[in-house]
Amino acid sequence: MTHLINLTITKALQKLKSGEITATELTQAYLDRIEKFGADLNCYITVTPERALADAAASDARYAAGNPLPLDGIPIGMKDLFATRGIRTTAASKMLENFIPEYESTVSQKFIDSGAVLLGKTNLDEFAMGTTSKTSFFGAPINPWQIEKNLTPGGSSGGTTSAVASGLAIGGTGTDTGGSIRFPAAITGLVGMKPTYGLCSRWGCVAFASSLDTPGPIARTVDDAALLLSAMAGHDEKDSTSAAANFYVKDELPIIELKKLRIGLIKEFDSVEISNDMKRLFDARISDLKSAGAEIVTVSIPNILDALAAYYIIAPAEASSNLARYDGMRYGLRVEGSDLIDTYKKTRAAGFGEEVKRRMVVGTAVLSSESYEVYFMQAARVRRLIADAFDRAFEQCDLIVCPSSAGTALPLDSDLTPLEYYALDLFTVAQNLAGIPACSVPCGLAENKLPLGMQVVGQKFDDMRVLQLAKHIEKFAGLDNKPTKILGK
């Protein structure tokens, strides 16, 4: 019999429906594993065992009554950026260390409505700012692959990738502002889907950069990601940027015919230096697709290498504004000063970590009246050019593929400069600037036996085909990402 922890969502739902397993058994298995490995992996900021068991009992009752919900009994981890009513929601910041919201984010509410079981709130980079999850006030989560090497599970959704890869959650949520779902998924052997901007509501999700923040699923298989996305997606009138669109998959993704598909490669990425492993695995998957009948074409996104610069202007600018509300006046940390200004200073100095402060300083600077035109407006123009170029590229191809990262997971104690860390987002930020869907799917193992991923990128609201192509790549890569294999039983 398959270890409960190794069940995919698809499989688990079948067994729950058939009565072979109960939601309580499945949830208990995950809680036991969290008990065993949680402290070492540091992937949860808050574990909610009582809530999880209550959710599971309710699911079992619905199964018994014959009216289960779409994700009934599926135990997930929720990135600690989504507000959960009555459960501490920290954004991995000292500022919100003890913040308990009185409201439920739209995304987490949709999981409740789908019958999913909440295991806890997963770790992340502080306010989702980072690529390693090292900026968390609660310490970094650890990548379960070759755990002894103390590698990063990526960021900012590193708590979720650490938990899902290690079997401390069957799947989970992330948010992707510049790659925060796709990069960590890639280096933990998982599937990470950044949907079209606007497909999943941002309401109740702690804001980093509003025009880029995109909630999405992280899972072990593409089908699982599609099921999670089906629960998360949908219009929300509480979010003005939410699209009048939906996404729905029942049981599993329909197979897409590769023979009729034109797949684009981005010419400008040829000049980007990537590891031999990444190149080898990427080329192998391309030739798989070609052999299966797909047509491979080259497209051009002329300004795509400027995306990183534009991103690191727009995202900090919005962040500097979005984080102004953490002023110690109404909730969150407050450090008394000698007067109002001093209280602001002391509160924000104590409440925010280095990286958050760095980005707020940058953001404040680029929005100042003397810099606005040359930085912020220029970045906005680059963003427009990139979005337009993607539109034109999709006249020549159906979907685009590209690497998810240059190489495998780095040790947590790597001593990169901030700019070197920012460069890790090179393959992911342009898709956020354009608001288009992109899914990172495992493409194989590197020489060092660590996983690598590649992305499928589509036009706005072409999320379904993005996942359908990713499913083919997943099959070609054949990566074994069973948690018991990665971390042991």
Added chain:
Amino acid sequence: MFTIKGKTGEWELVIGLETHIEVLSNSKLFSGASADYNPTVPANTQVSFVDAAMPGMLPVLNEFCVEQAIRMGLGLNAEISRTSKFARKQYFYPDLPQGYQISQPAEEPPVVGRGWIEIMSDDGKPKKIFIERAHLEQDAGKLKHDMNPTKSFADYNRTGVALLEIVTFLDIKNPENNSFITSPDEAETYLREIRDIARALDVSNANMEEGSMRADVNVSVRRAGTNEFGTRTETKNMVSFKFIKTAIEYEARRQIEILENGGTVSQDTMRYNQADGTTSVMRSKEDALDYRYFPDPDLLPLIIEDETIENIRKTMPELPAATRARYVKELGLTEYDAARLTETVEISNWFESAIGDKPTRAKPIANWIISELFAHPEHCVLDKSLQRDDSLRIITPSDLAELVDMIATNDVNGKMAKDIFIKMLDGENGSPKQIAEKFGLKQMSDNGAIESVINEVIAKNAPQVEQYKSGKVGLIGFFVGAVMKATGGTANPEIVNKILKDKLS
């Protein structure tokens, strides 16, 4: 034209106004919380998670507030932008939970573009005042500093309530092609007109005392007859017509003194000191805040369809300017009376209802409303912000119509009518006619009866009759008084006068 005489000559004033009116709406501009923040509402009970700027909360634009802005825009004869944008104006202050105000700053197209209104200028001629823009923005909360010696408290009930900021236009590039406010009185006239339009359209109560209307006042001066504009100062947050006029004049004189002494005016932000009517520098130009405006990424551009504008246009009532013109032209009222009777729609409706189909009633009813009813608003529900008190005898338009008709038909005289009015205020029910009957208030208009009283009076006062006949015609008053006294005040004074004069001549 209004000028101020300095040591070296005459100076003209160039005045710009940024008027904030609080938009009437059930809920706030970007949240579902009630927009009712009046002082009787307990602090912090009308605050949504959005208003409190809780993590992850997002603004959703209140469409009704946009409709209100369009309505006001049409009232200002203005262009309505088909596409406008919201941006964030950023600064830290405890009354601003988000750390930014969502507004439509000058860099972005506002919901309401160029327009104009007409006011009566100081020289008694109509004058257009050009409007540059009107835009929607969030109001801030209120801080209370008097509850604790060391702490301040914040009330967020007002946080996020919709404001419409109406900005007058000055074409700096074409100094000769302008029409703007040039005196303190015109500033007041302009503000009253904005207030009346807002009230007629039900867009705002626009009440300065209640804080639902505030103004920032820009003032500069220039030598009389010149076209170039001087450097302006801005005096913030003015909350009464009187203060605004005092501040404009003080600020103009201060600038003139600086200029006449060879100095230069600095583009400062001023504060008005209520105690002594002076202004002082709040923030110098060098210390101007950098608000780091940028488009609000939580909100999409505001797109307004032609159909929306046309639907609103169809429901536009007559505006105060048109009502006033009609009262002067068709009803023969003075400009002053017409202005008083169009301050709110409630008043003009009441007035027109009392006139009914008899335009001859217009002048006496206007006089009664202005001199009597305005002193007793609680009895006529002319002010809708007043709570209706059912224990009071409400005076209706038909009551007043009946009363003036009784005067016109000589059933009662003015004194009697006033008595009937006072009895109504005192709670006497029944129509004016019934009250007159009940209290025997009926004017004696029968010539024969009056003549016999006059005969008696003449007989009793022979010496005075002699004096009158010898030239002391001023004694007519004495005789009238005696006749009135003898009839208990019921004689028709006109008839008494006429018969007396006949008899004594």
